[in-house]
Amino acid sequence: RVLGRMGDYARMGRLNTAARDAISTRENVSDKWTCDSNPYEGLDPVYLALSRLRRRKFDESITVSTELLGRNAVDQQVWWIKCRALTQKNYIDDTEAEEEGLGDMLLDDNATSSLPRPGTSLARPSTANISGPSPAVRPMSNGGRPLSGFVRPGTGGQRPGSGVSMQRALTASRVGTAMTRPVTTSGRFVRLGTASLQSEPGGAFVNLERLNLQKYAERPSLAKALCDYILFAEHKPRKALELCAAATQVQHFKDWWWKMRLGKAYYQLGMLRDAEQQYSSSLRDQEMVSTTLQLANIYIRLDQPQKALEVYKKATENFPHETMLLVAAARVHDQLNQADEGVVLYKQVLALEASNVESLACLASYQFYSDQPEIALRYYRRLLQMGVGGGSIWNNLGLCCFYSGQYDMCLTCFERALELADEETQGDVWYNVSQLAIGIGDLGLAYQALKVALAASPQHVEATNNLAVLELKKGNLETARSGFREANSLGPHSFEPSFNCALLAFKVGDLQESFKMVNSSLEAFADHAESAELLDTLKSRFT
Numbered sequence: 352r353v354l355g356r357m358g359d360y361a362r363m364g365r366l367n368t369a370a371r372d373a374i375s376t377r378e379n380v381s382d383k384w385t386c387d388s389n390p391y392e393g394l395d396p397v398y399l400a401l402s403r404l405r406r407r408k409f410d411e412s413i414t415v416s417t418e419l420l421g422r423n424a425v426d427q428q429v430w431w432i433k434c435r436a437l438t439q440k441n442y443i444d445d446t447e448a449e450e451e452g453l454g455d456m457l458l459d460d461n462a463t464s465s466l467p468r469p470g471t472s473l474a475r476p477s478t479a480n481i482s483g484p485s486p487a488v489r490p491m492s493n494g495g496r497p498l499s500g501f502v503r504p505g506t507g508g509q510r511p512g513s514g515v516s517m518q519r520a521l522t523a524s525r526v527g528t529a530m531t532r533p534v535t536t537s538g539r540f541v542r543l544g545t546a547s548l549q550s551e552p553g554g555a556f557v558n559l560e561r562l563n564l565q566k567y568a569e570r571p572s573l574a575k576a577l578c579d580y581i582l583f584a585e586h587k588p589r590k591a592l593e594l595c596a597a598a599t600q601v602q603h604f605k606d607w608w609w610k611m612r613l614g615k616a617y618y619q620l621g622m623l624r625d626a627e628q629q630y631s632s633s634l635r636d637q638e639m640v641s642t643t644l645q646l647a648n649i650y651i652r653l654d655q656p657q658k659a660l661e662v663y664k665k666a667t668e669n670f671p672h673e674t675m676l677l678v679a680a681a682r683v684h685d686q687l688n689q690a691d692e693g694v695v696l697y698k699q700v701l702a703l704e705a706s707n708v709e710s711l712a713c714l715a716s717y718q719f720y721s722d723q724p725e726i727a728l729r730y731y732r733r734l735l736q737m738g739v740g741g742g743s744i745w746n747n748l749g750l751c752c753f754y755s756g757q758y759d760m761c762l763t764c765f766e767r768a769l770e771l772a773d774e775e776t777q778g779d780v781w782y783n784v785s786q787l788a789i790g791i792g793d794l795g796l797a798y799q800a801l802k803v804a805l806a807a808s809p810q811h812v813e814a815t816n817n818l819a820v821l822e823l824k825k826g827n828l829e830t831a832r833s834g835f836r837e838a839n840s841l842g843p844h845s846f847e848p849s850f851n852c853a854l855l856a857f858k859v860g861d862l863q864e865s866f867k868m869v870n871s872s873l874e875a876f877a878d879h880a881e882s883a884e885l886l887d888t889l890k891s892r893f894t
Contacts, residue, residue: 400432409440427573434576437556441584445615446644446675472654473686556580559590568597578612588619607637614645623649638669644679656683674700678709690717708739715747724754742772746780753787761787778808785817794821812842816851823855831855839871846875850882862889 396415403412416433419426559581567574574594581591595613602609614629630646633639643666650659663680670676677696684693694717697710704710715730728751735744749764765787768780785800798821804814819834832855838848853868866889872882 397426397429397432400429400436404432404436404439407439409436412436413440431573431576433556434580437584438576438579443583446641447648447679473651473656556584559585559587564590564594565597568594568601571598571602574598575608582612582615582619586619588616592616592620605636607633607639607642610636611639611642611645614642618645618649623652638666640666640670640673640675644675647679651683656687659683672703674704674707677703678707681710681713685713706737708734708737719747719751719754724751727751728755740771742768742770742776742780745771746776746783749787750783753790774807778804778811778814781807782811782814782817785814789817794824797821810841812838812845812848815841816845816848819848820851828855828859839868843871844875846872846879846882849875850879850885853882853885857885857889862892865889866893 396419400412400415400419403409403415413433413436416429416436419429420433423429557577557580562577567577578591578594578598581587581594591612595609595616599606599609599613604610610629610633614626614633617623617626617629627646627649630642630649633642634646643662647659647662650656650662660680660683663676663683667673667676667680677700681693681696681700684690684696694714697714700707700710701714711730711734715727715734718724718730719727728748731744731748731751735748745764745768749761749768752758752761752764765780765784769777769784772780781800781804785797785804788794788797788800798818801814801818801821804811805818808814815834815838819831819838822834823831832852835848835852835855838845839852842848849868849872853865853872856862856865856868865885869882869886869889872879873886876882
């Protein structure tokens with residue numbers, strides 16, 4: 352009996368060997384195995400396309416899939432592979448707060464309050480109880496927020512509201528560039544979808560107008576791939592909304608994934624309240640980090656930062672080691688002028704992920720403006736060792752070296768920064784060179800550096816103010832006054848131009864102008880002692 356069983360297994364082995372020999376011969380291979388874009392003889396091209404998809408070689412995977420679909424257009428597995436490859440090729444991670452278009456900000460009708468309380472709105476952060484370094488030593492961004500040391504989406508521009516005029520909203524850092532044009536988020540999606548279609552050989556992969564979405568909704572694996580393709584490749588949220596609604600009904604309203612995609616479609620359409628409902632329902636079915644981040648983004652768009660912080664705090668209870676939640680909460684604290692709370696979260700992030708670039712940069716900036724340049728220098732050196740380059744990092748290293756007394760290194764760092772600086776950072780580097788010149792007493796070099804900084808960046812508020820101060824030292828009163836006024840018009844969030852203009856007007860006897868400008872200075876920085884003292888002097892003169 353034992354020998355008989357062994358004989359059966361041997362015959363089965365011979366049959367398998369014969370089958371492999373038949374497949375390996377060239378004349379017996381079907382057309383499916385002879386793919387022009389397949390460089391490996393005898394390798395299944397479907398597996399090759401899937402392997403290239405997993406290795407993120409999307410263009411090569413699309414090439415193989417397109418050739419196979421040309422032979423058999425109803426091959427579902429090849430269709431799925433090409434659909435996923437196109438989606439991953441055009442995918443954009445939108446879990447972070449994206450840059451709002453100018454049209455979105457000016458025409459936004461989702462605001463909950465036109466006059467929010469200070470500290471409860473990103474458009475009106477609290478200036479009375481600022482935690483962290485004082486605005487007297489820490490510069491502000493164009494939106495009136497302290498610089499955090501890391502460029503993030505949505506924080507570089509000006510958010511209309513709370514007294515920001517239309518003229519200021521239409522003014523960008525470089526006049527005449529694309530940043531000055533009114534742009535909406537939906538319009539950007541349309542352009543992205545058009546660009547992705549133009550890059551595909553043979554036009555669109557799927558004709559969405561002729562698809563029976565209800566039929567696809569009954570097949571979850573194909574429907575999910577198609578939904579992501581519609582959202583990220585073709586950027587047609589209306590069609591995605593139809594597919595998600597049908598699939599949600601098929602799943603009896605209990606699938607968290609379809610609710611999340613339904614919320615994303617609503618979000619891209621600008622229907623924020625509907626998106627909020629879908630994300631909340633998805634989180635009730637399944638707690639997910641990506642869904643939490645999307646829900647918090649909606650509250651940020653609705654100008655409800657405290658609600659966003661509550662969402663982050665609740666999610667960290669379920670995901671205590673998720674750094675994305677901690678970084679997102681720290682960003683909101685930074686935007687609310689709560690630097691101390693943000694620093695605590697950044698340190699928690701570094702305890703979990705020691706190579707987090709954003710946390711290192713923000714902590715370095717915080718330590719520098721807290722009058723600890725030596726500690727900031729260690730953070731920036733760590734970033735440089737991690738491979739973070741560019742003019743900004745060398746500029747920051749030069750400042751840290753100068754204020755920590757390492758004068759032999761600061762000039763070398765600034766030279767390196769000027770070599771690597773681009774159009775956006777060149778003005779800041781020359782402004783810092785002027786600060787270095789003022790520190791060593793070379794006012795002539797400082798004057799020239801400020802002139803070059805304004806030539807590189809005409810909207811630079813601090814350079815305009817300091818140049819006016821140097822003009823005042825030369826005795827050019829009218830030039831200095833016009834410079835202070837220009838700096839105040841460019842940056843009402845900065846208190847220095849207003850105070851300088853008020854002090855100059857007081858000295859020349861224009862008390863009314865001085866009273867107006869000193870009030871503007873106190874609105875920007877309520878704890879400025881010199882402005883308060885000048886205001887008391889003016890009130891005593893008036894009485």
